[in-house]
Each structure stands twice: as structure tokens, then as C-alpha cells.
Amino acid sequence: MIKTQGLTKRYGGLTAIQNVSFEVAKGEVVGFLGPNAAGKTTTMRILTGYLPASAGSASVGGFDLAADPRGAKRVTGYLPEMPPLYPEMRVHEYLSFVAALHDVPRGERRDKVARAIASCGLEMVGERVLRTLSKGYRQRVGLAQAIVHDPAVLVLDEPTSGLDPIQIAEIRELIRRLAAEEGRTVILSTHILAEVEAICQRVLLIAFGRLRLDARLDDLRQQGSLEEVFVREVELAAASRPDAPAHDVAAASVEVST
């Protein structure tokens, strides 16, 4: 469902990601793990058609992002790091608007919005104005807008950042359910190891803009503690970077706790 080949993105002189290639099969739930500023958001923004790649190619659902971005966008649901909400809108109005942007026919919009509201546990706040919602509920609305048009692929950028532990548990449960529900393909980014363990079957480890590891969690567990594997990989990545300043190694360690 998702395929990237030699994906590279440069911002001026800065290379955010370099030569990132991976494939995600239908129905897989993949964690995109990496320290902050590793290139997770950049990769996701390319996959969702927000940014063009400097080199390499990416396709989602068989649609090449460069050749047919609208096709790719139609099959993708995306939750950016900051949920893109309009604070003055009501929850159901907002979801209906997002559905319209994604070409959901007028007649089906009401049903789809109702389903997204039910899936994300928003029944109690459907009439509320987004500005008045708590952070946890905003995140749920963010997830609801990502699934309202029934996309085959979900791209979630740090879906639990900034939430309290109970909200984190709820959102993780929700993501697990949304993934299982329709056999959706999910790629989610995080810098929290436990999150990957809780939700994903497979992990892509990215550090300093390069893909360091692409493995199934089950296989990794046999190599010892996940924590050790990840810390080792990130440190190797930092060390192999010729221009890496010493303090980057410490800054790059993966957060292990929730």
C-alpha cells in the first residue's frame, strides 16, 4: 500500500531525510520510530502530498505522489502532529467539511460523519465547538477527520504527543481498533518505544534522516530487549555521522518510557 524508493528531502542545505526506501503491505501497522528531528514528520509529509520529495519516489495505494497526488490523497487519512482544526466549528460540521474535501458524496456524508463520531467516541461532543474541547478530545477529532472518508491508509504523526497517560492509553486503543476494523494500513510516528510495542507489528527506525532498521517486532524480541536494540542502532547512526557533534548522541537516544 505504501512504497518509497530512495526518498530524499533537502531544505536548502539541510538534508532532512536521505535515501529512505521501504514498503508497507496492506493491513500492516507500522511504527515509524526515531528521535526528535530524525525525519519522521518530513517522510510523512511527503507520503501525504504536503511536501514534494527532492529525489526518489513514493506511492500510496498504487498512486505515485508526484504523478497523481490527488489519487494518493483520496485514499489517505492524515493526522498531522497538530490536529488541523478550525476552532470555531462544531465537531460534526468540521467532519462533514473534511468529508466534502475528500469527495465523499453529499448523500453519504451524514452517515460517514456519524460513523467516524461513533468510532472515535465523540458522541457526547458532536455539537460542541472545537475550541472548547480538551486536548484528548481534539486528538480524537483529529483521528475522526483522518478516517471520515474511509481511507485505506492512515498516516498518523505522533498521535499521542502531549496527552496524559490515560488519554494516551485511550488513543492507542482507538488506533488499534481503527486499524483492525477495516484492515487498514497504518503508519504512525513516535519517539516512544513503548508505543510501538503497544500498537505495531513492525518497526521502521529512522535516525539522522536515514533508515536504520526495518524489522518485525516479533523477530526483534528474539534478539534481546527492544530497548537495547534501538539504543544501539541510534548510537551507531550517530557515530557513523561524520559531522555529528558529541552532544547529539545523548539527544538522539530513544525515549523508552511512556
Added chain:
Amino acid sequence: MRHVLAIAGRELRSMFVTPDAYVLSGAYMLVAGFFFFVYLGVYLQELQQIQALGMLQMLEQFTLQDFVIQNAFSTFVLILCLVVPLLAMRAIAAERATGSIELLLTSPVTSGEIVVGKFLAIAALLAGLGLLTGLFALLLFLYGDPELWQTLAGLQTLFLYSIALASITCFISALTRSQIVAGLVGVLAGILLMVLPAAAESAQNAQLKEVLRWLGSTTHVEPGLKGDIRSEDLSYFAIVTVVFLSLARAAVDSLRWR
């Protein structure tokens, strides 16, 4: 077209649930009303004097149309030059500031659809403002006998001027995250266009003089306010509107590349 309507509808609804549009329209009506009644008061006073002096032939030239409606509409142009950019400044800048632009740019929607949707919403609001302006003239029709066609031509000119200025502001709004910057630069652009014909008078080069005169908004507003609808003025407003909407589209497109 469905996307355009969805975006325009959302924008309009937002305008009516946030105070901005009400405050600005209210301010416009207040200031416009003040000037309207000042001109009317002065007119009635002068009329009495003329009648007292028995200068009946002057009475023919001193009409309600020339003195009240034309003067009031000329003043309304100045007020619109301040109000329209403040109404249009949110267009793209607010989306960038809140991050909701990420939703639009990752939906299967083109940059052109985004810009035209935003613009239509503002144009609808300005049409409403035009109707409210018409109420002033309507008062005169109830008690006097102004020229219908001249008045309608004046209203049309005010509307065309407003939407041209709105499209300029839409473009500026796509270049910045700051609504205030967009609004103020829009006002400055409006003032600049207004004074260009005056500046043209001091130009030495005959061709430059012609160009500056054509670029100036005053050149194309004044005939319309006098009831003279000329195709060259209509094409001026059409060209300005289309050119700046195209520029705004290009600016939104370029957001994808930054």
C-alpha cells in the same frame, strides 16, 4: 466546483460565528452612515438657501444625485479601502497560522479551488455589504427622486472595486502567516492604487503617465460613480481580480514547496 463550494461555505459560516465580520461590517455602516447623513444635511441646508435667494436655475444643477449620492459613494470608496483588506486578510494567513492549511493541502483539492473558495466567501460578504449600502440610497428614493440607473451604476462600481481589492488582499494573505500584516499591506496597496493617478500627473514620460493612470483605481472608480459604466473600467476590475487570484493560487502552490 464541489470543493470550491465546500471551502466557501465553511469560510462564510466561520465569518458569521466569529465577531470579525460583524464588527467590520458594523464599523463600515456606522462610518458610511455618518458621512451619508452629513452630506444629506448639508444638501438640505444649501437647498433652503438657494430657494431663499430665489436662484431657481441653480436648483436644476444642484441635484440629490450629484450632491448626496455621488459624494457619499466617493467617501464610501475610502472607507472600503480600509475595511475590505481587514475582511479579506484572514483568507490564507489564518490557515497557515493555525496549521489547518495542512488539511487543505493534503486533501485532494487544488490550490486554485482553495483560493477561489476563499474568494467567493469574501465576495458574498461584500455583496451583502453592497446591499446594505443600497439601503442609504433607498432612503433617498423614498423621499426624493434620484436617478435609479446612476445609483445602481455607483453601487456596482463600489462592489467591483471591493472585490478587486479583496483579491489583492487574498494574494498578500497567502504570502504571510500574519493576518495583521496581510491586512495592513492590503490597505497600503489600496491607498497606493488610489493615489497613482495623482502621481501620474507629475510623471514626465507620457507613456509612464498613461500606465500609472490606467493602474490607478480612482481612474476607473470615478466614471462609474457618476453613472458612466465604461467597458475599460469593467475590464480593469476584471483584470486586477483575475491577476491577483492567479498570483494567490501560485503563492498557495508554492507553500507546498517550502
